[in-house]
Amino acid sequence: MNVLKKIIALILISIFSLFTLTGCKYENNSIENLAYVIALGIDKGEDNLLKLSFQFATPSSDSGSSGSSGSDITTTTVECSSISSGFNLMNSYISKKLNLSHCKVIIFSEELAAIGITEEVQTLINKIQIRPDSSIIISKCSASDFIENAKPNLMTLIARYYEIVVTSGKYTGYYYNSTLENFYSSLEESLVEATAMLGGTNVEQLHYIDKDINYIDIDSSYIAGTSLVEDENLIQLMGTAVFKDGKLVGELNGQETISHLIVTNKLDQCIINIPDPFSSDNLISVSISLNNTNNKVEFVNNAPYIMVDTSIEAYILTYSDSSNYGTEEALGIIEKYINSYLATHISSYLYKTAKEFNSDIAGFGKKVISKYTNINKWNESNWSNNYKNAFFHVNVSTDLEGSTLMINN
Amino acid sequence: MIAKKICFAEAIALIIILVINRIILGVPKSLLVNSAFSATLTIIFVSIITILIILLINKLFKKFIASDILDISEFLAGNYLKKFVGILYIILFMGISILCLSYICDVLKSIYFESNDKLFLALFFIVGIAIVNRMGFNAVIKSNLIIVILTTIIMIIMFILSIQLFVPERFFPLFGFGIKENYFASLTDVFAFSGLAYIMLIFPFFKNTQDFYKTNIISTIIISIYLLISTICLLLVFPNSVISESIFNMYVLARLADLGEFLRNTDCIYLLFWILSIFSYLSINMFFITNIFKKITNIKNSTATIYSFSLILFVSILLINNITSYNFLLNTVYKYYMITVIVLSIIILILANIKKKKNLPKLK
Numbered sequence: 001m002n003v004l005k006k007i008i009a010l011i012l013i014s015i016f017s018l019f020t021l022t023g024c025k026y027e028n029n030s031i032e033n034l035a036y037v038i039a040l041g042i043d044k045g046e047d048n049l050l051k052l053s054f055q056f057a058t059p060s061s062d063s064g065s066s067g068s069s070g071s072d073i074t075t076t077t078v079e080c081s082s083i084s085s086g087f088n089l090m091n092s093y094i095s096k097k098l099n100l101s102h103c104k105v106i107i108f109s110e111e112l113a114a115i116g117i118t119e120e121v122q123t124l125i126n127k128i129q130i131r132p133d134s135s136i137i138i139s140k141c142s143a144s145d146f147i148e149n150a151k152p153n154l155m156t157l158i159a160r161y162y163e164i165v166v167t168s169g170k171y172t173g174y175y176y177n178s179t180l181e182n183f184y185s186s187l188e189e190s191l192v193e194a195t196a197m198l199g200g201t202n203v204e205q206l207h208y209i210d211k212d213i214n215y216i217d218i219d220s221s222y223i224a225g226t227s228l229v230e231d232e233n234l235i236q237l238m239g240t241a242v243f244k245d246g247k248l249v250g251e252l253n254g255q256e257t258i259s260h261l262i263v264t265n266k267l268d269q270c271i272i273n274i275p276d277p278f279s280s281d282n283l284i285s286v287s288i289s290l291n292n293t294n295n296k297v298e299f300v301n302n303a304p305y306i307m308v309d310t311s312i313e314a315y316i317l318t319y320s321d322s323s324n325y326g327t328e329e330a331l332g333i334i335e336k337y338i339n340s341y342l343a344t345h346i347s348s349y350l351y352k353t354a355k356e357f358n359s360d361i362a363g364f365g366k367k368v369i370s371k372y373t374n375i376n377k378w379n380e381s382n383w384s385n386n387y388k389n390a391f392f393h394v395n396v397s398t399d400l401e402g403s404t405l406m407i408n409n
Numbered sequence: 410m411i412a413k414k415i416c417f418a419e420a421i422a423l424i425i426i427l428v429i430n431r432i433i434l435g436v437p438k439s440l441l442v443n444s445a446f447s448a449t450l451t452i453i454f455v456s457i458i459t460i461l462i463i464l465l466i467n468k469l470f471k472k473f474i475a476s477d478i479l480d481i482s483e484f485l486a487g488n489y490l491k492k493f494v495g496i497l498y499i500i501l502f503m504g505i506s507i508l509c510l511s512y513i514c515d516v517l518k519s520i521y522f523e524s525n526d527k528l529f530l531a532l533f534f535i536v537g538i539a540i541v542n543r544m545g546f547n548a549v550i551k552s553n554l555i556i557v558i559l560t561t562i563i564m565i566i567m568f569i570l571s572i573q574l575f576v577p578e579r580f581f582p583l584f585g586f587g588i589k590e591n592y593f594a595s596l597t598d599v600f601a602f603s604g605l606a607y608i609m610l611i612f613p614f615f616k617n618t619q620d621f622y623k624t625n626i627i628s629t630i631i632i633s634i635y636l637l638i639s640t641i642c643l644l645l646v647f648p649n650s651v652i653s654e655s656i657f658n659m660y661v662l663a664r665l666a667d668l669g670e671f672l673r674n675t676d677c678i679y680l681l682f683w684i685l686s687i688f689s690y691l692s693i694n695m696f697f698i699t700n701i702f703k704k705i706t707n708i709k710n711s712t713a714t715i716y717s718f719s720l721i722l723f724v725s726i727l728l729i730n731n732i733t734s735y736n737f738l739l740n741t742v743y744k745y746y747m748i749t750v751i752v753l754s755i756i757i758l759i760l761a762n763i764k765k766k767k768n769l770p771k772l773k
Contacts, residue, residue: 128520131674132664181665189648191578366578374587 035096038073038159039150041107041143042120048079050112050120052086053144057102057158073151073158077144083123100129104162106136106180107143107199110241110248118187118246125184132181135166138241138248140200149201150235165237166197173261173270174238174254187246190384192363195260198239198251244359245384252349259349262310262342263362265293271317274341277333278324285317286338291399297367304390306364308346312398314338331400339396350392358388414616417624419550422557423611423693424604424628428635429560430690431603433659433683434512437640439740442653447585448640456633459602462755463629466608467622469758472765474618478609478754479704485761494757495705497750499698501606504746506694506722508739510534511729513687516657520680531726534688539719541692542699543712546614549696553689560686564635567679568642570666575645602632603747609754610697656732659683695719 041053058072078093080086087098106124108117124130139146152161169175178196186194240252240260252260261267267290276282291311298305316325316334324330353361365383372378415423441448473481478498483491514530522530541548608625615621643658646665655661663676698718703711729735 132661133667133673185648185651188650191576191648366576369578370581372582374582374584376587378582 033097034099035090035094036102037098037100038102039105039107039147039162040100040103041077041109041139041147042083042112042117043109043143044112044115045079049081050083050086051077051079051142051144052083052090053077053107053147054090054098055147055150055158075144075147083120100127101131102159103130103134104159105166106130106134107139107146108136108196109139109141109143111142113138113196113241113243113248116245116247121180121184121187121246125180130180132179132184134180135162136178136180136183136196137166137199137237138196140198141203145201146199146235153234165235169197169237170268171270172254173258173267175240175257176261176266186243190378191365191369193359193361193384194243194246195361196241196243197237198241199235199237202234202236240361242353242357242359242361244357249359250352250357252352255345256349256352259342259346260362262290262312262346263293263295263308263350265290272338272341274334274337276318277337278330283318284325284334284337286334287315287317288338288342288398289313295362295364295367297364302386302389304364304368304386306350306390306392308350308392308394310342310346310394310396312338312342312396314398314400316400316402326402331402335398335400338398338400342396342398343394346396347392347394350390350394354388354390354392358385360384360387364390415550415611415614416616417620419554420611420615420620420624421628421631422554423550424607424624425557425561425631425635426553426686426690426693427604427607428602428632429557429564429686430509432564432635432639433687434509434739435658437636437643438652438655438658440636440640441644441649447583448644449580449637450583451585452633452637452640455602456629456636459605459633460626460629462605463608463625466605466755466758467625469755469762470612470621472762473612473758475613475615477611477613478757479701480613481761482757485757485764490757492705494754495701497753498606498610498701501747501750502694502698502701503718503722503725504738504743505603506691506698507725507728508735508743509687509694510691510722511726512735513684514726515732515735516660517684520660527726528723531723534691535719535723537688538692538695538722539715542695542715542719546696549689549692553693556682556685556689560682563679563682564639567663567666567675568638570668570675571642571646571662574665577645579645579648602629604628604632605751606747606754607697609751610701691722695722 035054036057037054038057039053039055041055043051043053045051054076056074056076058074076090076094078086078089080089091098108120112120121136125132137146150158150162152158155161155164166177169177175197176195178194183194183196186192238254238257240257241248242250242252255272258267258270258272261270267288269287269289271285271287273283273285276284289312291313293308293310296307296309298307314335325334350362353359360383364387368381368383369378372381437448440451470476473484476484479491479495482494510531511527513534514527517530518525518527541552611624612618612621615624639659642662643652646662647655647658651661652658660676660680663679666679667673667675695715695718699711699714702708702714702718708714729738
């Protein structure tokens with residue numbers, strides 16, 4: 001009898017499971033019913049408040065040709081009054097349910113960022129499907145143009161392309177991957193202001209060289225879209241968008257971004273050019289990597305006095321018959337040149353953030369808050385506005401290791 | 410349902426599952442909202458107070474070997490007090506079970522099952538709880554031991570992975586909203602140690618009575634460490650405003666705690682083990698509810714009551730219709746109710762000890 005009861009129970013459970021656990025059909029969540037968004041662009045609307053651009057990955061019907069068909073991408077744009085209503089309009093238009101769980105990048109246009117994007121970022125962080133490690137890009141052009149031009153270069157899969165492109169700043173130092181979570185945290189706290197990657201499209205008309213800049217610094221003085229790369233319309237990331245209270249207040253070029261990464265201890269590796277101390281016509285390319293940066297903040301007459309002490313490891317990349325860097329004395333002179341060159345650039349970057357932007361993007365507030373015993377006193381100090389009164393002292397000490405493979409003695 | 414004796418490890422696991430669930434339910438968030446940056450100091454402060462309370466409880470229980478608070482209430486003032494205390498405890502366990510079940514169903518609904526009904530999700534838990542309790546106390550305790558070990562490992566991994574996201578400066582300002590606000594206001598945070606309520610009831614289940622005293626102390630220390638680590642993780646990963654505004658802090662932390670590009674989207678793994686631990690926690694609560702009910706009504710077989718209480722639990726989650734009512738019930742009603750029940754239990758213990766002391770000469 002007991003065995004019979006167990007069999008009946010098992011049958012009932014099986015029937016129950018049959019109707020309840022087959023989620024795909026019941027939930028209407030099968031892959032054919034979903035549209036996977038790879039990139040989301042947000043612009044200021046023309047006829048409505050916002051313009052959303054969606055880049056979709058088109059699933060291939062032929063599983064055998066996934067390699068070539070992986071690059072199938074579609075871009076669609078909709079004007080809407082809010083992000084959520086835009087999603088709904090798009091759901092209705094494409095007759096599929098948007099799925100943002102594979103959204104790799106979120107692009108805001110420069111125009112919208114200048115008005116303020118706090119509300120949009122808060123809405124996005126509240127969407128469970130959007131991963132907090134999605135990258136934030138501020139586009140020099142419109143977000144829809146950026147998405148339109150974003151095509152996988154030297155690879156086929158668009159999602160993988162975005163993953164790689166946002167992290168390649170690790171070895172150039174010209175930009176740093178800013179995730180949705182980091183951006184949101186910076187908006188929410190008073191210790192550090194938000195930054196994001198600066199993006200643009202490579203259009204010939206935008207190519208530009210600042211005539212006032214020393215020829216040594218030209219390569220790193222570009223911002224996204226202005227560098228002299230001859231290629232069809234492709235996206236480019238370079239520089240940093242600087243925010244203050246959720247609004248875009250300025251931009252840093254490649255060189256300034258390197259300085260920013262040095263001060264914030266985030267630089268992995270980059271290449272800089274310095275004047276050749278032994279020949280005024282030449283320059284020396286040096287690969288640098290960061291050992292450590294120590295920041296200290298003191299107050300002089302209530303104005304922050306910020307001391308930046310950074311230690312760097314360097315290798316000379318330049319090699320020619322005319323070069324003669326193999327002696328102890330020569331290396332010492334080059335070290336001094338690197339120290340002076342970097343200290344000048346870092347100092348210039350810091351004064352730019354303080355006097356021009358009044359935005360503590362380096363997070364010196366983190367050093368200051370430990371001086372206060374409770375939150376009220378910290379709030380009263382009004383660090384965010386006092387930062388514009390800051391003055392800086394930068395010290396760089398370079399450990400020049402010599403050259404990589406060849407060196408003239 | 411025959412309640413069998415438990416060993417030392419099972420007893421520790423029984424107390425730990427409570428704190429794991431309290432952490433998942435957002436106790437670290439409550440501590441952080443009250444104390445801001447100084448929550449870690451507050452936890453150390455509250456832990457010391459709780460350990461002192463535990464030492465007091467241990468001392469008071471020494472004269473009542475293998476008795477629970479219901480037996481002691483009966484000894485003090487007869488059957489009426491026993492029934493009154495029993496009902497208080499049933500309400501306490503039922504209340505937290507309702508909150509817990511409602512919360513996890515809401516979370517699952519918003520993360521994975523948007524179009525499903527909350528009751529439908531609750532049904533899976535209810536059926537499981539009823540079946541496990543039907544199988545007996547041994548099944549509850551032994552499955553709990555396995556789940557606690559696995560969940561502890563998973564949570565330790567999550568805490569280690571979140572180290573990369575730490576901003577140490579978020580410890581400051583050291584005294585949060587001020588010393589006075591922190592330490593005197595945080596005395597009510599002793600509610601984070603909800604294990605105190607279960608300690609009043611578990612003594613009769615110990616194989617070795619000496620294990621009871623050890624379990625109380627060790628489990629409180631483990632709970633303190635657990636709370637401290639989870640609070641530090643939240644404090645150092647998120648700005649304070651994000652913690653206070655986030656509904657499911659631990660899940661938000663889990664979304665970030667992955668192994669870079671090597672292993673992503675690990676939150677589903679954490680969530681799986683949290684569901685298991687909540688399931689185990691609810692089963693334990695159901696066991697205590699039915700056991701107390703059996704004691705105060707003197708019924709011989711409490712099996713049928715499992716279904717009744719499961720049904721009450723199932724229907725009661727409809728009472729909590731939004732996150733505001735959940736927060737109010739957890740952080741105000743439940744918090745003060747639990748403190749009241751524990752204080753009342755300690756008073757009963759003290760009075761019972763006095764009565765026992767007075768009775769001793771008569772016995773001689």
